[in-house]
Amino acid sequence: MTNESKIIDGKAIAAELRAELAKKVEARVAAGKSVPGLATVLVGDNAASQSYVGMKQKACAKAGIKSFGIKMEADATQEEVEKVVSDLNANPEVHGILVQLPLPSHLDEEKVLNAISIEKDVDGFHPINIGRLAQKGREPLFVPCTPDGCIYLLDKIGAQIEGAEAVVLGRSNIVGMPLALLLVGRNATVTVCHSRTKDLPAVCRKADILLAAVGRPEMVKKDWVKPGAVVIDVGSNRIEDPSLEKGYKWVGDVDYDDVIDVVGRITPSPGGVGPMTIAKLLDNTVRAAEIADGK
Ligand code: GUN
Numbered sequence: 001m002t003n004e005s006k007i008i009d010g011k012a013i014a015a016e017l018r019a020e021l022a023k024k025v026e027a028r029v030a031a032g033k034s035v036p037g038l039a040t041v042l043v044g045d046n047a048a049s050q051s052y053v054g055m056k057q058k059a060c061a062k063a064g065i066k067s068f069g070i071k072m073e074a075d076a077t078q079e080e081v082e083k084v085v086s087d088l089n090a091n092p093e094v095h096g097i098l099v100q101l102p103l104p105s106h107l108d109e110e111k112v113l114n115a116i117s118i119e120k121d122v123d124g125f126h127p128i129n130i131g132r133l134a135q136k137g138r139e140p141l142f143v144p145c146t147p148d149g150c151i152y153l154l155d156k157i158g159a160q161i162e163g164a165e166a167v168v169l170g171r172s173n174i175v176g177m178p179l180a181l182l183l184v185g186r187n188a189t190v191t192v193c194h195s196r197t198k199d200l201p202a203v204c205r206k207a208d209i210l211l212a213a214v215g216r217p218e219m220v221k222k223d224w225v226k227p228g229a230v231v232i233d234v235g236s237n238r239i240e241d242p243s244l245e246k247g248y249k250w251v252g253d254v255d256y257d258d259v260i261d262v263v264g265r266i267t268p269s270p271g272g273v274g275p276m277t278i279a280k281l282l283d284n285t286v287r288a289a290e291i292a293d294g295k
Pocket of ligand 1 (some may be wrong): 098099100101102123145146174277
C-alpha cells in the first residue's frame, strides 16, 4: 500500500454525505414538508468558537438548511441563556439547537444543556442522550457529531470494529468519552487513556484502532502505533511555523510524517475528522426535522 492510499479522505467523504443530505432536504421541501432549521447559540467572543459556528452556518446554507444564529454577550446570565434555549425549544422553525462549547466559566454548562429539548439536541450532549448512549439496549435520539463522524469514517473504510482493540486518547465530554461509548456499543474492546495513564506508548501500541483526541500537537509518534493500525486523528491544533507567511499551521494530535510508514490507514488533520463533524451536525438536523414531522 502506498502512503497516499493510506489516507482516509474525510473531506471527500463528508462532501458526499453533505450532498446526499442536500438532496434529502430538497426532496422533503418539494413534498411540502418544513425546511430543516438549526439554531446556533454563541456566548461571548472566543475566536475559535466564532469560526466553528460560522463554518456550521455556511454548511447549513449549502445543504438548504435554515440557520438561526444567536449571539450573546460574554457576561450573559444563566437565566438569559436558558431563556434563549427555552424560546428556541418552542420555535417550530427550529429543529436543532446547538449551544457552542465551551461556555464562559460563570455559566453552568450542564444546566444549559439540560434545558435543550431532547428532540432538538442535535449535538447529543443532553444528559438523557448521553445517559442512553452509556447504557445497553437504550438508544439516544442523537449522538455527538465528532465521535459519530469517527465511526462513520471507520465504517466507510470497512474497518473491523467488532472485537478490535480500540484505544481512545482523551476523555472529554465532547469527544473522548462518547467515542469510547460508541466503540463499546460496537463491540470493540476499549481502553480510554488520559493524563495519568502509565506508559502511554505501550498502551497505544496494543491498538488495532487508535483514536487521538487530547489536543496535544503531534503527540503520537511512530513507536506508539502497531504496524497496520487504523489511526483516527481528532486533534486540531494551531502551532507556530515561522517558515510560513502566515506564521502558523494546523496539525493533529498525531505526528503524521512520523507515523505514516507504520499505519494501515490514517485520517489527516486538517481534512479528516473535522469535516465529518459538520456533516454529522447537518445529518442530525435533518433527522430532527423528521422527528418533528412525526409529532
Ligand atoms: N465545541 C467543540 N466542539 C463542539 C461541538 O461539536 N459542539 C459544540 N456545541 N461545541 C463544541
